[in-house]
Amino acid sequence: MNAAGRSIALIGFMGAGKSAVGRDLAARVKRQRYDTDEMIRKRFDSSIPEIFERYGEEAFRDAETEALRSLRNAAADVIVTGGGIVLRDENVQLLRALGMTIWLDAEEEILWQRASRRSNRPLLQTADPRDKFSVLLRERLPLYQATADHRIDTSNASIADVVDQITRLL
Ligand code: S3P
Numbered sequence: 001m002n003a004a005g006r007s008i009a010l011i012g013f014m015g016a017g018k019s020a021v022g023r024d025l026a027a028r029v030k031r032q033r034y035d036t037d038e039m040i041r042k043r044f045d046s047s048i049p050e051i052f053e054r055y056g057e058e059a060f061r062d063a064e065t066e067a068l069r070s071l072r073n074a075a076a077d078v079i080v081t082g083g084g085i086v087l088r089d090e091n092v093q094l095l096r097a098l099g100m101t102i103w104l105d106a107e108e109e110i111l112w113q114r115a116s117r118r119s120n121r122p123l124l125q126t127a128d129p130r131d132k133f134s135v136l137l138r139e140r141l142p143l144y145q146a147t148a149d150h151r152i153d154t155s156n157a158s159i160a161d162v163v164d165q166i167t168r169l170l
Contacts, residue, residue, distance in 0.1 A: 015115030016104035022080035052122035103148035
């Protein structure tokens with residue numbers, strides 16, 4: 001059977017917990033996990049900051065679309081995406097075709113606390129990363145909203161709680 005259309009894709013801003021939730025969710029529901037950032041890192045054999053620096057954001061975004069395209073015939077998998085996946089309309093269409101899209105969200109300050117623990121986000125390598133974070137979040141909220149089938153507020157939820165909530169949607 002062609003199982004395309006039965007995957008679970010996690011979308012949301014930096015710090016939403018997509019990677020951690022994706023890992024536990026895939027283990028819980030016994031499905032294969034794909035992470036577009038990981039796929040891109042492997043393809044370039046470089047870290048995300050290096051890819052941005054050497055090839056530019058556009059090349060990263062092209063690779064992101066390529067990664068999603070390559071999952072078009074994915075079975076009922078768990079697909080973790082980068083925070084900017086919703087920027088391209090083609091990506092949104094690809095996500096819709098993959099199956100159920102779940103938006104992991106949280107209060108802005110909580111997203112910031114989580115995202116700023118690590119310095120591996122090239123988009124935040126600016127003079128005022130907190131301000132950039134706010135601007136990007138404001139730009140993207142309507143895109144997550146328009147793309148997602150469900151929104152889960154992870155502000156005060158553990159990873160296990162979020163996974164529970166997702167399994168109840170399946
Ligand atoms: C990005 C988010 C990152 C990564 C890249 C760009 C974005 O993923 O894809 O740094 O545009 O928001 P996370 O959402 O996992 O941090």
